[in-house]
Amino acid sequence: MSGYVGRLAPSPTGALHLGNVRTFMIAWLRARSAGGKVVFRMEDLDHPRDKPGAAVAAVEDLRWLGFDWDEEYVQSERRDIYRAALARLDAYPCVCSRQDVERAQSAPHDGEQLFYPGTCRGRFTSWDEAASACAPRTPCWRFRVPDDATVSFDDVFAGPYSQNVARTLGDFPLARDPDGAGYTLAATVDDALMGVTEVVRGDDLLPATPPQILILNSLGYKPPAYCHVPLVVGTDGRRLAKRHGDTRIASFREAGIRPEEVIGWLAATCGWNTKKTPTRLQNLVGRCLLETIPHEAVVWRGTFT
Ligand SMILES: [Zn+2]
Incomplete structure (x- = not known):
């Protein structure tokens, strides 16, 4: 095996659909084409939104489509690791509600993102103290961003990206959990500990990357390479959702669609299969050129042909 380590990281907040599977396909093929390893990580820390049975269903859908992996992790079993990080x-801890942060936007800052001016810096001595101050709401942990925190990286697909996190985001949230078990911290720490060398994910997460690099730097880990690819949208240009019809993998399976048809269409959207010929995932290993993937979002028009 080469040194490449990729990852598939579904969250059980809903069923797998064409959008997230396209990203998983690119991630898996990048790893297998490099002769590398694939890590599977279930990101199941978002309890209010996690759907019962969705984790098992995601595995079933991925296997049906031809995915495999070499290591498997479940984030809810790794809370000690996030606490230590x-x-x-x-x-x-910060007790501000989203409305509080929105009201504080008059402070000068750059960019479109919600800026946090550091209201709760030095305000509480412990999580418990903050929790009782904002009950029944839950506080969040915020990362104290250094004053000149500019992060620059060269995204493998999206190109150069640079952000002054101190001026655009401010102290960003790490987790809404006393032990730090939340998406931003957990995903970042896991990528480092699992030895992931390249993170392939949807480009909606591009703005989440500079904060993650700050976390990695702070913990003394080398950031992986990042490869942010466009999302799948409906004909209205909006991110694929229920209003665009049922694009769940399980529904296609139940409707008698073959996995080869799904993969064939997805490969066509990447420029690897111009005739949309049904094909197996395995057959695309070595054919997944990033150069042919359009930089625009892919439009699902309701049919694989
Ligand atoms: Zn606050």
Whole structure:
């Protein structure tokens, strides 16, 4: 095996659909074409939104489509790891609601993202103190961003990206959990500990990357390479959702569609299969050129042909 380590990281907040599977396909093929390893990680920390049975269903859908992997992890079993990472970071509890943060936007800052001006810096000595101050709401942990925190990286697909996190985001949230078990911290720490060398994911997460690099730097980990690819949208240009019809993999399977048809269409959207010929995932290993993937979002028109 080469040194490449890729990852598939579904969250059980809903069923797998064409959009997330396209990204998984690119991720898996990048790894297998490089002779590398694939890590499967279930990101099941979002309890209020996690759907019962969705984790098992995601595995079933991926296997049906031809995916395999070499290691498997479940984030809800790794809380001790996130707690230990949190303890090593300069973080503090914040009790501000989203409305509080929106009201504080008059402070000068750059960019479109919601800027946090550091309202709760030095305000609480512990999580419990913050929790009782904002009950029944839950505080969040925020990362204390250094004053001149500019992060620059060269995205493998999207190109150069640079952001002054101190001026655009401010102290960003790490987790809404006393032990730090939340998406931003957990996904970042896991990528480092699992040895992931390249993160392939949807380009909606491009703005989440500079904060993650700050976390990695702070913990002394080398950031992986990032490869952010466009999303699948409906004919209205909006991100694929229920209003665009049923694009769940399980529904196609139940309707008698073959996995080869799904993969064939997805490969066509990447410029690897111009005739949309049904094909197996395995047959695309070595044929997944990033150069042919359009930089625009892919439009699902309701048919594989
Ligand atoms: Zn606050």
